[in-house]
Amino acid sequence: MDKITEIIRKYSRFEIITHIRPDADAVGSSRALGFALNSMGKSMRIWYPSPPDEILLMTPAPKETLVDSPEYTILVDVSDMDMIGGIKPQGKIIVIDHHISNDGFGTVWWVDPQRSSSAEMVYEILLDMGVDIDPHIATNLYMGLFGDTGGFVHPNTTPEVLKIAYNLSMKGASPPAIAERLKKNKSLTHYNIVCLVMKRLIINNGVYASYITKDDLVSLGARPEDTSGVVDAIASIAGSRLSILVREVDDNKVHCAIRGRDGQSARLVAEKFRGGGHNLAAGFTIDGSAEGLLEEVIREGLRCINTA
Ligand SMILES: [Mn+2]
Structure with a gap:
């Protein structure tokens, strides 16, 4: 993880790519990371290899200011290159992921299958970099956490996850609003x-x-x-x-x-x-x-x- 925070601090142009058929964790952790990059004065853009469900796009979205030539491409929640649906990363590759099937690839990777979600990992990165967790970031990270734990139901719902959820709700994420969107919104x-x-x-x-x-x-x-x-x-x-x-x-x-x-x-x-x-x-x-x-x-x- 230290390598990743070092690169983020040092460079200024990033693109974030998440996986095809993006889920709550993919969208939430990408957007949270995007907000953080913006707050640090970096330019960035986010690529979704296929359109996310509309409901996932209702969280706040960061401003995408990067026109071209990113120095680094951050793959979030991506376990292998097949998952980005043929998009060609433009920068050197950083991977942040929690899939157990991910053996590590790219220039720098942080893969931890013990983590509930990529959102949990992004949260740790942001804390380490001293990024202020504002309500936009908190909402996106909470959505990722909620999504990948099935609403705090699956066995990956650890005490650590609940602690992070608590912290995010203190920072402005609304648990009932996110639960309503992800759980009470079936057609x-x-x-x-x-x-x-x-x-x-x-x-x-x-x-x-x-x-x-x-x-x-x-x-x-x-x-x-x-x-x-x-x-x-x-x-x-x-x-x-x-x-x-x-x-x-x-x-x-x-x-x-x-x-x-x-x-x-x-x-x-x-x-x-x-x-x-x-x-x-x-x-x-x-x-x-x-x-x-x-x-x-x-x-x-x-x-x-x-x-x-
Ligand atoms: Mn995930």
Whole structure:
């Protein structure tokens, strides 16, 4: 981490890139870092490899003043170069990330899978640099923390996380406002998808799996954001040890989201299909059809929860 703060102090032009399909942590930690850079008189810009959900963009956004030629590119919440969707970093690469599948890359990296979120790591960097945590920064960091802990529910909700959440709320983040945005903002279409997915649920020794096709999404009039969190609905069922949702995305491509309850089952399954993520929340994208892939993922899931 010291190397990173040293570079940030010394240089003045940065770009921040986060991962494709940006989540609350990706947007929150990128924006918080952006505000901090601005407050230090640096110029910066933020790249999202694909558009974040509108709801995530409701947090305050920092001013982007960098026109071109950043000295450093800061990859936030990015575990490998495939996650930035083909964007070409313009500067030397700094990585701040907490994915266990990240082996470290770039010029300087700080990867700590023990951390709940990249927001937690950015918070530490900002404290170390003596940045004033204003309400804008606090709101964005709290959103990241809340997102990656599933609203302070997942096993990564450590005492340290709660302490940081407390500090951020003292600095102006509003817990109910952020919770309302992230938890009480589902579309009816989302629940129509959940209904369909539950009707098709396959239950096999603790593995709970379902799928959704492109045709389903068209006939329900669903937008991509309506599918977010569907796998968590499966994972909230009593008795589900490993939850799997296979969803058709683009032509002949399927995305599989996996949630585990213990061990490292979700990540182990994802890695079998060349994906990755966290021990208990992982995923991958692969060619094929949803129904075709489902059996295969279930088989792998059963193997992983029985050996892990
Ligand atoms: Mn994250």
